[in-house]
Amino acid sequence: MTKSKSAKPTQKKSRQPDVTRRNILDAALYEFAAKGLAGARVDEIAARSGSNKRMIYEYFGNKEGLWLTVLENAYTRMREEEHAIDVARMKPEDGMRYLMEFNFKFCSRNPEFIALLNAENLHKASYLKDSKKIRELYTPLLVVITDLLQRGQKDGVFRKGVDPVELYTTIAALGFFYFSNIHTLSTIFGRNLLSPKQQKTRLDHSMEVVLGYLRP
Amino acid sequence: MTKSKSAKPTQKKSRQPDVTRRNILDAALYEFAAKGLAGARVDEIAARSGSNKRMIYEYFGNKEGLWLTVLENAYTRMREEEHAIDVARMKPEDGMRYLMEFNFKFCSRNPEFIALLNAENLHKASYLKDSKKIRELYTPLLVVITDLLQRGQKDGVFRKGVDPVELYTTIAALGFFYFSNIHTLSTIFGRNLLSPKQQKTRLDHSMEVVLGYLRP
DNA sequence: GAATTTCGTAACTGACCGGTTACTTCCCCG
DNA sequence: CGGGGAAGTAACCGGTCAGTTACGAAATTC
Structure with a gap:
C-alpha cells in the first residue's frame, strides 16, 4: 500500500507507516515481555509507541494479532x-x-x-x-x-x-x-x-x- | 485458629475451613497455571473451588496473596x-x-x-x-x-x-x-x-x- | 488548491473484574 | 435450645480495559 517513500531522508513528522509500525512493535515487545499477553495494556503500548490505539488496530487488527x-x-x-x-x-x-x-x-x-x-x-x-x-x-x-x-x-x-x-x-x-x-x-x-x-x-x-x- | 477438627470422618457440607482452603488452592493452581496471574479470574477460581470469593479474600487477603x-x-x-x-x-x-x-x-x-x-x-x-x-x-x-x-x-x-x-x-x-x-x-x-x-x-x-x- | 487519503486525538461504550458488603444460613457450645 | 460466631451467597461498586467512532489536521495526488 504505502511503499514508495523510502528515499526521503528525515521528515519531521507523521506519514511514515513503516516507522510507526516499527515503533508500535517495539513498544509492544517491551510491554508484552514485561507483563504477558493478558497483563499488557493496549493503551500503554500506544502511549509508549508515540502513536495511538487507532493505528494499532489499523495495522494489527487486535491485541492478539499484535501479539502474534x-x-x-x-x-x-x-x-x-x-x-x-x-x-x-x-x-x-x-x-x-x-x-x-x-x-x-x-x-x-x-x-x-x-x-x-x-x-x-x-x-x-x-x-x-x-x-x-x-x-x-x-x-x-x-x-x-x-x-x-x-x-x-x-x-x-x-x-x-x-x-x-x-x-x-x-x-x-x-x-x-x-x-x-x-x-x-x-x-x-x-x-x-x-x-x-x-x-x-x-x-x-x-x-x-x-x-x-x-x-x- | 481452626485446627481442632481433623478427627471427624466425613461431613456432608460446609464448615470445613481446611477443606475449603484446600479446594480454593487447588482451583487457584489450575486457574493460575492456565492463565497466569493477570489472566486468572478470581470469580473463576471461586466458582471452580465450590466456594466463593468472600472465602478467598478471608483466607488469602487478595489475589496476590493467593498467588504466593x-x-x-x-x-x-x-x-x-x-x-x-x-x-x-x-x-x-x-x-x-x-x-x-x-x-x-x-x-x-x-x-x-x-x-x-x-x-x-x-x-x-x-x-x-x-x-x-x-x-x-x-x-x-x-x-x-x-x-x-x-x-x-x-x-x-x-x-x-x-x-x-x-x-x-x-x-x-x-x-x-x-x-x-x-x-x-x-x-x-x-x-x-x-x-x-x-x-x-x-x-x-x-x-x-x-x-x-x-x-x- | 481542491479532493482524497492518511494519521492523530479523545471521547465513548459495554463488558468485565477485583474487592466489599449486607444479609442469610449453618454449626457449635453452653 | 438459643445465641453467637463462622461460613456462605449474591448483589453491588468503582475502576479498568479492549475496541470503536467521530472529527479534525496534515499530507499526497492530480
Missing part, C-alpha cells in the same frame, strides 16, 4: 542473527562452541525474547501454531547442526549416533533455562546470577557438558 | 516428593540417575508447576522473594548432590571439580526446559513431544549427557 506479529518478529530476528556467521566453514568443535555461545549470549542480551516464549508456552503455543513463517525458520539450523555432527564424526572428534534435534534441544535448554528462570534461581540459591561472572561460569560449564558428551 | 500461597505450596510439594527416597544411600551413579529421572518425571507429571514458575519469572520472582519458606527448601538438596559428587569422586566414577550448583542447574535445565517449551518446540520441530516415546528419548539423552560429563 511481535512473536514472529522475535523468532525471525534471532534466526537472522544466528545465520550472520557461517558455521558451515568452521571446524566442528569451534562451530559447536559458536552455536552454544551465540545461543547463550542471545538469551542474555534479549530477556524479552525469553519472556515472550514463556508466555506463548503458557498459551500452549496457540498463536504460534497458526503462524506459517515459523516452521520453516528452524530447518536450516538443523541442517547446520547435522552437518557439524557429520564432519566432527568423520574427523573423529565427535561420537556417533547423536540425534541433531536432541542435541539442539540440549543446547537450547542449557542457555534458555538459566535466563528463563534466573530470578527464581537467584532467589533460591541466594546468588545474583545476572552478574557477568556467574554468566561466564555458567557458559563454561555448559560447554564442558556438551563437548564432554560429544567426544567419542 | 499457591507458589509456595507447589515448591514445597516438589521438594517433599523428592525427599521421599533416600538418595544418600544409593550408589553415586544411581543416585544421580534417580535425581534426573525424578526431576524429569515430576515436570512431566506437573505441567502446572512449570507454568507457575514461568509466570513467576515473568514477574522477576517478586512474590517469591518475599517468601521465607522457599530459600531453606533447597539447601538439603544441594547437600545431597554434594554428597553424591564426593562419594562418586572417591569411588573414581565421577570427575573432580564439579560445582554442585552448576550441576543441579544443568539437571534442572534438561528436565524443565523440555516441558516448559514443549508447545513451541513441538510446533517448530513438527513433532509431538508430549508422547511417551519422545519423552523417553529425551530423558535417555539427558542422562547420557550428564553422566557422560561426570565420568572422569
